[in-house]
Amino acid sequence: MTKVTMTVNGKTVSAMTEGRTLLSSYLREGLGLTGTHIGCDTSQCGACTVHVDGVAVKSCSVFAQDVAGATVTTIEGMANADGSLSVIQQAFQDHHGLQCGYCTPGMVMASAALLASNPSPTEGEVRHYLEGNICRCTGYHNIVKAVLAASGQDVAAVAAE
Amino acid sequence: MHNFDFVKPASVADAVAALAAEGAQALSGGMTLLPTMKQRLAAPEVLVSLTGIAELRGVSGRAGASVTIGGATTHATVAAEAKAFYPALAALAGQIGDPAVRNRGTIGGSLANNDPSACYPSAALASGATITTNQRDIAAEDYFQGMFATALGEGEIITAVTFPIPEKAAYIKFAQPASRFALVGVFVAKYADGVRVAVTGASNDGVFRWAEGEAALSGNFNGSALEGLSVPSDGMIADLHGTAAYRAHLVKVLTKRAVAAAM
Ligand SMILES: Cc1cc2nc3c(=O)[nH]c(=O)nc-3n(C[C@H](O)[C@H](O)[C@H](O)COP(=O)(O)OP(=O)(O)OC[C@H]3O[C@@H](n4cnc5c(N)ncnc54)[C@H](O)[C@@H]3O)c2cc1C
Numbered sequence: 436m437t438k439v440t441m442t443v444n445g446k447t448v449s450a451m452t453e454g455r456t457l458l459s460s461y462l463r464e465g466l467g468l469t470g471t472h473i474g475c476d477t478s479q480c481g482a483c484t485v486h487v488d489g490v491a492v493k494s495c496s497v498f499a500q501d502v503a504g505a506t507v508t509t510i511e512g513m514a515n516a517d518g519s520l521s522v523i524q525q526a527f528q529d530h531h532g533l534q535c536g537y538c539t540p541g542m543v544m545a546s547a548a549l550l551a552s553n554p555s556p557t558e559g560e561v562r563h564y565l566e567g568n569i570c571r572c573t574g575y576h577n578i579v580k581a582v583l584a585a586s587g588q589d590v591a592a593v594a595a596e
Numbered sequence: 597m598h599n600f601d602f603v604k605p606a607s608v609a610d611a612v613a614a615l616a617a618e619g620a621q622a623l624s625g626g627m628t629l630l631p632t633m634k635q636r637l638a639a640p641e642v643l644v645s646l647t648g649i650a651e652l653r654g655v656s657g658r659a660g661a662s663v664t665i666g667g668a669t670t671h672a673t674v675a676a677e678a679k680a681f682y683p684a685l686a687a688l689a690g691q692i693g694d695p696a697v698r699n700r701g702t703i704g705g706s707l708a709n710n711d712p713s714a715c716y717p718s719a720a721l722a723s724g725a726t727i728t729t730n731q732r733d734i735a736a737e738d739y740f741q742g743m744f745a746t747a748l749g750e751g752e753i754i755t756a757v758t759f760p761i762p763e764k765a766a767y768i769k770f771a772q773p774a775s776r777f778a779l780v781g782v783f784v785a786k787y788a789d790g791v792r793v794a795v796t797g798a799s800n801d802g803v804f805r806w807a808e809g810e811a812a813l814s815g816n817f818n819g820s821a822l823e824g825l826s827v828p829s830d831g832m833i834a835d836l837h838g839t840a841a842y843r844a845h846l847v848k849v850l851t852k853r854a855v856a857a858a859m
Pocket residue numbers: 477478479621622623624625626627628629630646667668691692693694697700701702703704705706708709711713714715716748752753754755775776777778
């Protein structure tokens with residue numbers, strides 16, 4: 436077993452790992468951060484998306500030892516300091532961008548990565564960017580609406596077709 | 597997944613030394629290797645990560661001449677940084693999988709794997725790229741040796757790939773909607789000495805050049821030059837996503853679109 440240290444949601448943390456320990460297992464089992472969900476475990480669904488050194492990655496498909504020392508942000512790190520929901524999270528609630536909520540942590544992390552690089556995306560750009568995040572409930576329209584709203588755009592005209 | 601020893605060297609020399617161990621295998625973005633290990637189709641005893649080797653990362657080039665991409669450069673970096681040198685190549689990288697896949701997956705991993713539906717092999721073959729390893733330079737023409745087969749030897753690492761920059765080029769991918777890989781993808785590149793057309797996703801032998809299409813387009817770089825030609829369906833991939841005849845048909849359709857889109 437090898438001790439792996441990272442900065443997760445602003446705190447320096449460590450947990451013991453095997454070579455095969457995935458970043459997702461390190462977060463969920465090592466640190467108890469179970470907000471990162473495992474949908475497919477094969478890099479298809481995006482439920483496990485977290486940020487590693489500022490970019491979105493699928494934590495089920497990265498070994499913890501490969502990102503030792505990295506700065507990681509998970510869904511637990513997304514709320515405001517006073518515990519209230521961040522703009523993106525609030526937009527998901529306001530626009531009914533979730534139903535069962537299983538895909539939501541990954542959707543929020545992917546959306547945050549999109550808005551960091553493209554603060555005012557078009558509807559098409561949002562849909563294209565979220566290609567790697569699968570939702571079995573919502574049909575995506577309200578997720579797209581929430582992301583556009585979080586970017587400060589008027590979504591009244593976005594059709595829920 | 598079976599357990600293994602994980603090592604993360606900081607230089608190519610140390611990686612090559614680590615790969616000499618019994619059962620050792622290179623790990624780059626892991627976008628192909630991790631799922632393969634989870635299915636126990638691969639069970640390395642030692643995994644040698646290439647992600648900590650600075651000399652394997654980056655894009656450098658000379659406008660109008662060539663662009664060189666480090667073996668462990670991610671698709672996202674190529675999409676952003678190769679644009680100034682070779683827009684069609686950058687566009688190809690920007691269409692691989694989804695953003696999270698592009699943030700980890702690398703050009704070296706893609707070319708080493710040589711999936712018959714992967715995008716990069718078509719760019720390498722159409723551009724007459726040179727694949728540089730820790731041991732030698734390999735011409736793309738000699739590098740691809742059929743589905744999942746390459747000229748790489750045991751423990752050999754792709755350190756860089758150099759693409760001569762064409763006058764015009766484009767890659768058109770007909771994406772398989774579930775996997776986002778190419779159902780068929782065509783890369784067309786026009787050089788001063790002729791046009792090259794490389795096709796991925798279509799053939800049981802992996803990436804190949806469409807010689808008839810190349811000859812026609814070298815005389816007249818316009819989709820109309822392809823009228824009257826047809827691509828035989830012998831040896832084409834047939835699966836639930838498309839028949840051999842459908843894939844053969846797509847080769848010509850996509851070649852025409854690539855010529856029209858070439859920049
Ligand atoms: C959801 C999803 C969608 C995808 N869509 C596409 C797509 O549209 N088009 C496409 O082309 N690909 C696609 N891919 C594959 C992706 O591009 C992979 O990143 C790529 O095929 C493998 O690169 P890697 O860096 O992840 O390699 P790894 O998975 O780390 O390694 C793959 C193989 O290459 C070997 N290797 C790695 N680096 C080197 C090197 N430098 N020298 C020698 N050997 C090496 C490894 O030992 C291993 O055998 C997709 C993958 C996923 C998960």
